[in-house]
Amino acid sequence: MKGLRLIGVFVCFVLGLALGFAQEFTLTVLHTNDMHARFEPSKVGSQMLGGYSRLATLIDRHRKSDPNAIVLNAGDTFQGTLYFNVYEGLADAAFMNYVRFDAMAAGNHEFDRGPEVFARFLDRVSFPVLAANLDVSNEPALLGKLMPSTILEVGGEKVGVVGAVTPDLPSISSPGPNVKLKPLVACVQAEIDQLAAKGIDKVIVLSHVGYSDEQQLARDLRGADMIVGGHSHSLLGSFEGFDLPKPLGPYPTVVTHSNGERVLVVQAWEWGKVLGRIQVVFDASGKVARWSGGDPIPVVESVAEDPFIASFIAALKKPIEAMQSEVVGELSSDAGFPQGTARTGENSMGNLIADAYLRAVKNSGAKAGFANGGGVRAPLEKGPVTYGQAITVVPFNNTLVLLDLTGAEIRAMLEHGVSKHPEGSGALIHPSSGTRYAADVRKPAGQRVTEVWIDGERLELQATYRVVVNSFMASGGDAHEVLKLAQGRRLDTGIVDIDALVEYLKAHRPLEAKLEGRIRVLGL
Numbered sequence: 001m002k003g004l005r006l007i008g009v010f011v012c013f014v015l016g017l018a019l020g021f022a023q024e025f026t027l028t029v030l031h032t033n034d035m036h037a038r039f040e041p042s043k044v045g046s047q048m049l050g051g052y053s054r055l056a057t058l059i060d061r062h063r064k065s066d067p068n069a070i071v072l073n074a075g076d077t078f079q080g081t082l083y084f085n086v087y088e089g090l091a092d093a094a095f096m097n098y099v100r101f102d103a104m105a106a107g108n109h110e111f112d113r114g115p116e117v118f119a120r121f122l123d124r125v126s127f128p129v130l131a132a133n134l135d136v137s138n139e140p141a142l143l144g145k146l147m148p149s150t151i152l153e154v155g156g157e158k159v160g161v162v163g164a165v166t167p168d169l170p171s172i173s174s175p176g177p178n179v180k181l182k183p184l185v186a187c188v189q190a191e192i193d194q195l196a197a198k199g200i201d202k203v204i205v206l207s208h209v210g211y212s213d214e215q216q217l218a219r220d221l222r223g224a225d226m227i228v229g230g231h232s233h234s235l236l237g238s239f240e241g242f243d244l245p246k247p248l249g250p251y252p253t254v255v256t257h258s259n260g261e262r263v264l265v266v267q268a269w270e271w272g273k274v275l276g277r278i279q280v281v282f283d284a285s286g287k288v289a290r291w292s293g294g295d296p297i298p299v300v301e302s303v304a305e306d307p308f309i310a311s312f313i314a315a316l317k318k319p320i321e322a323m324q325s326e327v328v329g330e331l332s333s334d335a336g337f338p339q340g341t342a343r344t345g346e347n348s349m350g351n352l353i354a355d356a357y358l359r360a361v362k363n364s365g366a367k368a369g370f371a372n373g374g375g376v377r378a379p380l381e382k383g384p385v386t387y388g389q390a391i392t393v394v395p396f397n398n399t400l401v402l403l404d405l406t407g408a409e410i411r412a413m414l415e416h417g418v419s420k421h422p423e424g425s426g427a428l429i430h431p432s433s434g435t436r437y438a439a440d441v442r443k444p445a446g447q448r449v450t451e452v453w454i455d456g457e458r459l460e461l462q463a464t465y466r467v468v469v470n471s472f473m474a475s476g477g478d479a480h481e482v483l484k485l486a487q488g489r490r491l492d493t494g495i496v497d498i499d500a501l502v503e504y505l506k507a508h509r510p511l512e513a514k515l516e517g518r519i520r521v522l523g524l
Contacts, residue, residue: 023284025157027202028066028293030059031268031276032073033230036080036109036395037092038271039313041301043381045243049273049298052095053305053313058275058297059099060306066279068155071100074230074267075107075165075208078121080377080395082320082388088117091316093124095309103150105163105206106131107230111173112396115141122146130163130206133187139178149191151200160195160203162224164188164217166210166231171479172374172426184209185220192223201286204228211236211248211267212423218255218263225288226252226264226280233270233340237295244298245338251295252278262288268296275299324388329505335513336379336393343373343424345521348513349393350376350430353497356504357400357468358432360495364402366466367455368435370413372473372480374426375497380513385505391498398470400495404488407461411449412482419445422524427478431518442523450522464488470497 032055041051063069077092078084084092089110096104106129110118119141122129132148149162167184169175192203205224207214210232218227235244237251252264268276274296283289317324336342336349350371357369378392405413414437417429421441431437434455439448452459469483471492476484505511 024289025155025202025282026067026279027154027157027159027282028062028069028277028279029204029226029228029266030062030066030069030071031228031266032272033208033268034076034107034233034270035073035092035272036076036270037078037084037089038081039083039091039095039316042271042273044273047243048301050271051299051305052272053309054299054301054303055272055275056095056099056306056309057304058299062275062277063100066277068157070102070152070154070159072161072204072206072228073101073104074206074228075105076109076230077104077107078118079109079112080271080392082324082391083316084395085391085397086320087316088113089121090124093121094312097124097126098309101127102152103127103161103163103206104129105208105230106134106146106165107208108166108169108173111169111175111179114174115139115176115179118142119145130161131165132162132191133164133167133182133184135180135182136178138180139176142179148187149195151195151198157202158200160192160200162188162191162195162203162205164205164207164209166208166213168479172477185217188217189221192221196223202282207231210234211265214265215253215255218265219257221263222257222259224263225282225286226266228276229265229267232267234267235269235274236267239295239298242298251276252291264288264291273299320388324386326387327384328387328390328502329385329508330510331380331382331385332510332512333514334379334382336376339379342376342430343426343428344421344524345428346515346517346519347373347376347430348515349379351433351516351518352504352511352513353394353501354430354432356501357470357497359504359507360400360500361402361468361493364466364468364493366402366468368465369432369468370473371430371470372426372478373417373424373428373430374478375470375472376430387502390502390505394497394501396472396497398472398497400468400493400497400500401471401474402466402468402489402491402493403474403483403486404464404466404490405483405486406488407459407463407465409482409486410454410459410465410467411452411461413480414439414449414452415446416480416482418448418521421448421521425478427480433516433518436518436520438520438522440522
């Protein structure tokens with residue numbers, strides 16, 4: 001009898017264990033972010049990575065092989081290459097429909113050409129685009145086209161996905177006066193709570209707010225299991241054997257909420273160079289039990305191209321090929337490396353752009369050109385420079401604006417540019433040759449600029465100086481309110497920034513891009 005009782009206990013244990021595992025649910029999340037119209041592969045170190053035709057192959061492969069796979073995009077599909085300049089996101093929409101994305105977060109660059117262009121993209125895509133913290137009720141072009149959240153049915157389970165966009169949207173893009181930001185945490189939390197009220201206990205926040213802010217979101221939100229992020233172009237994971245930049249953190253980055261629950265934060269770098277892939281096991285109550293999947297998958301040249309997307313890109317390329325391949329200059333040195341430094345200090349590409357601005361208005365009496373670090377979008381390698389490469393550096397089609405500013409306004413502009421150091425920001429100002437400044441970031445924000453020289457002379461706060469900036473900055477972009485509110489003479493020249501850069505490259509062959517001590521940041 002004792003033996004039978006032991007057998008009974010063992011059977012009950014095994015059945016209970018089996019029941020527990022049966023109640024678990026495995027979800028595979030494939031994800032991208034900040035693709036920026038990079039239809040073709042990009043050179044990274046010694047290798048070529050990315051390209052939509054190879055990305056399509058990887059997504060299809062894992063959608064077929066992985067259990068309960070969904071495909072998410074965390075925003076900023078728009079902007080960055082001639083493909084966007086010509087097709088304004090509609091080619092990206094066709095690609096994303098083909099690979100069957102399940103949801104996308106609205107990014108800031110989706111608004112760069114205003115609500116109408118974004119609306120045409122929304123009309124074409126076959127998946128929901130999400131932003132819980134946007135109010136578009138007064139913008140006719142977007143009314144009914146953006147959703148705060150969606151529910152995906154996967155493997156017999158329901159998964160909630162809530163969208164979020166950076167609160168900096170109005171200052172870094174062009175959403176127009178009718179698109180309003182709402183409080184980020186409160187709005188995302190409200191959507192999570194509504195999903196919970198419907199019995200949905202597995203929730204992903206699809207976020208375009210940046211890696212550090214997404215970790216904070218994980219601490220602030222109740223009921224979020226995972227944050228699939230973007231905006232900061234963050235490489236996470238470990239990539240031994242690949243010539244890649246140093247990752248910013250682990251993949252996933254695990255944040256423990258105050259209630260003890262774990263929240264997984266992931267990103268997939270930029271430009272489709274890697275495909276994010278994580279398999280999450282949820283327990284019977286919808287909580288994260290464990291995860292697997294390794295690091296994001298580099299989209300290397302050995303991945304076969306999807307034949308349909310390859311032919312699609314070839315067709316797209318024909319109308320732009322001649323322009324894209326035109327050689328417009330030559331560099332005798334690399335420019336803009338390491339990538340990303342334009343937001344923290346002097347950068348040789350930032351110098352080059354500011355010099356191009358000033359040359360473009362050489363007969364205007366302007367004393368200096370100023371470029372914003374956030375507008376320096378790509379580096380260039382030594383050698384011939386094509387138009388297609390140049391437009392990856394300044395892809396926004398901003399025009400050049402002449403402003404008459406007081407010395408005090410110039411100083412305030414520079415102060416704002418270093419206000420977020422040591423982290424840095426896109427507001428950092430890159431001056432043209434002959435202008436330089438120093439900032440001590442150990443001092444309080446607003447009191448950091450220690451000296452300014454403009455056109456070779458020390459800045460006088462009461463004097464007036466004519467300068468040239470891009471139209472994004474002049475309208476208050478990157479929160480440069482001092483430029484938006486400046487009362488001096490203002491003239492939009494109509495000269496497009498890419499044209500200014502191309503003409504500068506043509507006039508200086510070969511051109512050496514170098515650091516000259518134009519920005520000195522103390523205390524880093």
